[in-house]
Amino acid sequence: MSRRNSETTGIKRQLYTALADMTWRGQLAAEINDYPDTLTAELSTRYRCCEYKEKAVLTHRLRVAMGLAPEDVPRHATLADMAKIALSRTPKPKQCGLEMMAVACDRCPFEKYIVTDVCRNCIAHHCRVTCPKDAITIVNHRAYIDRSRCVECGLCERSCPFRAIIQVTRPCEQACVPKAIVRDGNNVARIDCEKCVGCAACIPACPFGSVADYTSIVQVVSALKEGRSPVVALVAPSFVGQFGTKASPSALRLALLEIGFTHVHEVAQAARQVAEDEAAEIKHRMSEGKPLTLSSCCPSFVATVKTQFPQLEECISTTPSPMAHQATQVKAANPAAITVFIGPCVAKKSEASLLPDVDAVLTFEEVGCIFVARGINIATLSGNGTLGEGDTLGRGFAKAGGLTKAVKAALGEAEIATHLANGLDEVLQTLTKAKKGELNANFVEGMACSGGCIGGHGTLVNRQVTEKLLDRYCEA
């Protein structure tokens, strides 16, 4: 997500790179206590009220980046203490993968409707007349909303001919389709993990950078450094073009080997098998009189079904996702291997937390930071080949519609009605229809991110750019 919030993204990447560097040098616990000082000195602009707040926020950012939740660390733990805890952990992601850092939240105004300077204290006073709760009075020649009466119905906003009353929504709430962001008594935003589907849309949405996802950077880098067990990279199909047009797929392979991965696989390989299995499952279900099957690849889609449409849960395909499938194969061949899924997706971290065969998940952004920390420039590595084994249909999973295409190919002659739900808004519409029995489809491909995985929040380039490169790679 380099296209928005470049400032907060920049700081995040700087932290990730520093963590990877300190871990690789074996100096994490020794140096991390001083890091907030170093960084605040380096960043010439100050974002918070004072240096102390700035450093407090950085401390929490570092904690989250080390994969630690507040309850994982004792009160008053120093960053060095946290580093030791992080290093002693096996790399396993958390189920609720996102944290709204209370210190970083700016407690944006809670009032939903605000009277602006545009108010002319007109004669008609449509706002006052329409308000069903008599919450509007005129104070100082201007409409005034009594918060104790206001029920946030929005009638006043619509009634004002000058549009002097506006609706303000917090960016995090606005971005959250499942409405999982709530406020506590002090107006601090909080994520309701029961409702959160892990899509991570709130991360780029918050201009204060208060939402962060837990990472396994420290744990993976230390496993790569130790080299005691083989560390296997399972790379998602959407990797194409993520590290720039100068970074070829085979150069990415070399770069991953260079930082210590012992094997590199394309998850596209497993994707193909997933399509075959899912096709068989659809056929089988239809023969049993169950006309609808929902795809299981996208963890946020699956979470949306489970949390908001429990009556449809039975329709979710039981075929494991390509990530799960590939990891199981690797573990079957070598149980000692550490499997690291590398992809565009933050929600995969939550999915992996429940899968015994996936040890860690890194986003492309996180791996990119590890490359920088290790001084690796993929653009200077050579090669024209592929990243690993894979075929056209499996590689196509990266894009919305790719799964459907592969499933249809696997079905051969058998005709089924398919439906693509592209992005969380469409997912909700589709599932609402399905719930009412109004959806004419035997198979729904649900993708929480618009455009599919290449639109994921852990990507590094705009999906319009990667789409073309992906098409070319699929045909190669």
Add this chain to the structure above:
Amino acid sequence: MNKITLQFCGGTACHMKGAPELMAVLELLPEQITSQLHVSLTHCLENCGAGPNVRIGGVVHSRVTPESLIAIIKNLAAGQVK
């Protein structure tokens, strides 16, 4: 008229520091300016710690931001007209 040469660094360090965003900025410029540009991509401008780097008319600029890039280009383009 000589074209203004812009060489973006496509190395990993610069990529992670926002080179794709910089390149995207070019699309915001008016046609009369973009027509004067000759844009290319290189592997590394050997200043990886201070990226994103762009070589503009032979000079390497470091820590380039979208705003500073537009300013540099507009300046050079204005100079060309005279």
